[in-house]
Amino acid sequence: MAGNSPPPAANSGKKVLVVGAGPSGLAAAYHLARLGHQVEIQEAGPATGGMMRFGIPKYRLPRAVLDAEVARILDLGITLKLHTPVTNLEKTMRTGTFDAVFLAVGAHIGKRAVIPAGDAAHIVDAISVLRGMEGESPPLLGRHVVVYGGGDTAVDVARTARRLGATEAVIVYRRTREKMPAHDSEIEEALQEGILVKWLSTIKHVDAHELTIEKMVLDEHGYPQPTGELEKMAADSLVLALGQEVDLSLLDTLSGIAIKDGVVQVSSHLMTGHPGVFAGGDMVPSERTVTTAVGHGKKAAYHIDQWLRGLNPDPVAKHDAVSFDMLNPWYYSDAPKTLRPILDSIRRQSTFDEVQGGLDENNALFEARRCLSCGNCFECDNCYGVCPDNAVIKLGPGKRFQFNYDYCKGCGICVTECPCGAITMVAEEVSA
Numbered sequence: 001m002a003g004n005s006p007p008p009a010a011n012s013g014k015k016v017l018v019v020g021a022g023p024s025g026l027a028a029a030y031h032l033a034r035l036g037h038q039v040e041i042q043e044a045g046p047a048t049g050g051m052m053r054f055g056i057p058k059y060r061l062p063r064a065v066l067d068a069e070v071a072r073i074l075d076l077g078i079t080l081k082l083h084t085p086v087t088n089l090e091k092t093m094r095t096g097t098f099d100a101v102f103l104a105v106g107a108h109i110g111k112r113a114v115i116p117a118g119d120a121a122h123i124v125d126a127i128s129v130l131r132g133m134e135g136e137s138p139p140l141l142g143r144h145v146v147v148y149g150g151g152d153t154a155v156d157v158a159r160t161a162r163r164l165g166a167t168e169a170v171i172v173y174r175r176t177r178e179k180m181p182a183h184d185s186e187i188e189e190a191l192q193e194g195i196l197v198k199w200l201s202t203i204k205h206v207d208a209h210e211l212t213i214e215k216m217v218l219d220e221h222g223y224p225q226p227t228g229e230l231e232k233m234a235a236d237s238l239v240l241a242l243g244q245e246v247d248l249s250l251l252d253t254l255s256g257i258a259i260k261d262g263v264v265q266v267s268s269h270l271m272t273g274h275p276g277v278f279a280g281g282d283m284v285p286s287e288r289t290v291t292t293a294v295g296h297g298k299k300a301a302y303h304i305d306q307w308l309r310g311l312n313p314d315p316v317a318k319h320d321a322v323s324f325d326m327l328n329p330w331y332y333s334d335a336p337k338t339l340r341p342i343l344d345s346i347r348r349q350s351t352f353d354e355v356q357g358g359l360d361e362n363n364a365l366f367e368a369r370r371c372l373s374c375g376n377c378f379e380c381d382n383c384y385g386v387c388p389d390n391a392v393i394k395l396g397p398g399k400r401f402q403f404n405y406d407y408c409k410g411c412g413i414c415v416t417e418c419p420c421g422a423i424t425m426v427a428e429e430v431s432a
């Protein structure tokens with residue numbers, strides 16, 4: 001990122017602390033540095049990347065790519081302190097004389113379930129297993145591995161177990177495939193790799209090398225209900241992949257922080273109830289994805305910058321979602337679908353090589369240029385060219401257009417011809 005970036009703004013003299021070097025913290029640090037602020041990241045772990053390194057397996061996110069991206073961010077002059085958990089934010093802010101803080105500590109505590117188990121049962125949580133993959137020796141799971149859960153983490157850990165040599169990796173999920181939160185493409189790839197899935201099943205009991213599952217049926221409302229029908233399965237390890245919670249203990253002594261459903265409440269500016277402390281990513285109410293986390297980092301950087309300058313602008317209102325039927329696809333060039341290289345399913349089972357390759361530079365640039373720009377004017381000048389009444393005024397590069405309603409007679413040609421659905425017609429107010 002930084003390698004392609006314009007030079008940072010002049011030094012603002014302000015110092016911002018970023019807690020956590022996952023995608024949200026890194027994105028915030030990058031944008032804050034570009035805005036001219038002095039940025040220090042304090043990271044609890046031994047490396048940057050958060051769940052991009054300690055969750056998402058290598059076969060989906062090669063570490064060389066991650067390392068290169070992080071290096072380009074840090075090259076902006078950001079201070080990174082690894083092995084530095086923030087345990088008391090109030091104290092860290094006081095001793096570090098920071099002007100503002102961006103919190104991005106993610107959600108790292110694996111949820112537990114109460115499952116009756118014998119003393120010798122080997123039960124571990126998925127996050128520890130995936131984190132262990134970044135250590136010196138991979139986790140020992142055995143030949144028969146059962147994973148309990150239905151999200152992407154469950155699928156990732158089952159596929160990881162297979163690559164570690166498990167002859168059988170089985171996902172046990174209490175609902176049906178349609179209800180499984182994991183992405184369908186991930187499930188499909190897992191099935192191709194020989195992962196088995198026991199749908200409509202719950203785990204009743206775990207022993208040393210065996211566990212018992214109970215079959216479920218859907219009731220008339222579509223919810224799974226127990227049947228009393230039991231089945232034994234071989235299991236050297238049971239891996240729990242039941243979701244993650246946020247460790248918010250670092251905020252215990254900080255005033256004004258509101259927590260609901262285990263996550264920190266933030267304003268539309270991503271500021272918490274404590275002035276100057278912002279938060280984003282998995283620790284705030286949101287979709288838990290890398291893109292959302294990165295988006296929060298960028299948005300928070302903007303609002304931190306404004307706050308440090310004593311400004312408090314309202315967030316720019318978002319336009320309504322633009323669906324495909326509101327676009328004019330004729331405007332864009334046709335091109336065959338670009339296929340990304342995919343590793344064959346046999347080789348996948350014994351290596352951590354990337355499964356689905358990325359686009360090369362030429363393809364990536366070509367696809368980026370074909371962006372449909374849904375709902376976002378990209379100044380193609382169509383509206384300006386087709387308006388029969390000269391009612392469209394060009395405001396100059398990057399400033400888009402204005403409509404002169406004294407000239408506009410509402411023919412709607414501009415709306416029809418706009419390729420990206422950026423113009424909407426609204427009924428004129430008629431004074432009584």
Ligand SMILES: Cc1cc2nc3c(=O)[nH]c(=O)nc-3n(C[C@H](O)[C@H](O)[C@H](O)COP(=O)(O)OP(=O)(O)OC[C@H]3O[C@@H](n4cnc5c(N)ncnc54)[C@H](O)[C@@H]3O)c2cc1C
Pocket residue numbers: 019020021022023024025042043044045048049050051052055056057084085086087104105106107108130152153156250280281282283287288289290291293
């Ligand atoms: C197994 C798995 C697979 C996933 N797959 C995908 C996927 O394919 N696509 C996708 O978009 N998303 C995926 N996600 C979700 C995605 O990884 C997260 O939504 C995203 O990483 C959240 O970013 P974050 O910056 O908020 O937190 P994190 O990535 O969790 O980073 C938080 C960082 O803060 C550090 N930290 C925590 N506490 C402290 C503290 N007290 N002091 C200092 N540092 C601290 C942590 O060590 C960590 O480095 C996956 C998640 C998991 C677990």
